[in-house]
Amino acid sequence: MIYKDNISITYPWQAQVWQHVNQNDKRMPHALLLHGRAGIGKYDFARYFSQSLLCANKSEAGHACGVCSSCSWFNDESHPDFRLLSPEQESETEGEDAPAKKTKKKTQISVAQIRDLSSFLSLTSHRSGGLRVILVHPAEALNLASANALLKMLEEPAEGVIFILVAHQLQRLLPTIISRCQKVNMPIPNETQALAWLGEQGVQNAKVQLAYLDGSPIKVFSEQLQFTQLNEIWRLLAQGSKLQPHIAAPALIANSVETGIVVLQKWMYDIVAMRLTKQIRYHATHIGALQALAEKVNLSGLFQLQKKLDELRKLALHPLNHELQMESLLLEYTRIFMSK
Template structure:
């Protein structure tokens, strides 16, 4: 759990609205919206404030009372964070890469283990306990059904907070038992102002690439330096050398490299069809030059191959060879 979470400027109004309704607090909240807009940080701040013994006039946690110290130390006895676990291999001689595998699902055991927590008395006079589930899409069928039973018969003084990027992936029976909170998306002016305060250069270009998420822009500054090299190679079109470009593309991760290719191809097609580039505003001239020489049929085939490679990103393949093969096809998509 990250102690550096904050309420972002585009969330101020929502924070005020939720705090005005504290007297009629719902037993379950579903905070939903697209990725990268600060849902998790907001949920953590909201959780800490609910548990705080000395909130200020705006409803913010004091960060000084025993409850806040517990929360910031990640040891609050009345708070539980449920997210996909890390699965550790049993073999002691397993390689480091194989010892820990990131799980993508919240297990039914994790939800059932909440039973004792829900039945115990709160450690504070407020009697409040909070369960934060992030992301709710990680619930599988069994764990979702186990959670549903808890939502149907909520324990006194317990508040569930669910975070979801894709609301449609949740069971309708779960969403119907929660108070849905649509998380605000920052407009361009808010995003640029916030990134400017954080010292980010050329935020317009980076916001375009990361689809308007200022939080992703800030967290991926190092990646943008790498992407600058990637774009230089992709801009060469037919003249690009796949053997040189492939290791650069997968330097951060295979998925990052494939996404870079996918977005670049999308903009080539967009420009070819007479529209403005979506992701690479600063490379409009290079994209136009490539669009003038591109064979759209080959690009569509390339997009399919890129989709396949992205699905295989977690598999133990020779990713450099796979990326090199994709880039060879990329160079063939342009006329001499």
């Protein structure tokens, strides 16, 4: 989220969609579904829109004032007329009960979380004539039971309640949920917009990082530290058959096994791309190294390793010995190159 003089504002590429959602001020739909790919600022937008809906003193263009009591409550995460439903929220409360062992990160919004809303829905707003807002993020974290429970609430909308659903993958939602919401297609920043914004945030070498992180300026901004580590990892991967798994494995899993797997997947994607099309997608600063690897790679061996990585990524949360697991993957990596 961006703050200017204590007032949060939307991202530059969201100016039009901001106008769009503020047009129906008097006749707000009772459910909005903000959808679009990951990393374009949908959630920040949804939060800020929630704040502005609750603000007692919003501007003509719909912006929250940032200073009224409603805005202060909102910024303190204590607004009585606002609820956020997300998988993380549940794992935090459970974490207190089990401090010794790190609780597994929840990936679903449970039916209990939806049922907890009924008391919230049966109350009226804490401010006369005010709205109440429920933000669901990400909506694809609803399982069948919780989606059906939510559907009932959407079918019989409570007075003055607005649901805002945020989804990266529309196809994973129940069609009946989608049909109850006004869909808002969230804009993807083009490269110029993304680079301009990253420049304003003081990010160096933004262009390379933007290509690596699928054109998402938000990811580039939030992963600044990781990028220095990545340069070291790429230097190691460039060694191909000479890479030493026990040295590279700890670096790859420093953040999480999943991050390490994604780093390998993108690197191998570019080896294939270089071999087959002479073009790369993610590693503009490592063309030379990728070219050398592409000449020596055994493609069928590489495809097998890719398949394995895809499978492992789905299981990345399971409690194997991560370092050993990564070492054995890297050992396979060294074997997909023909040594000359």
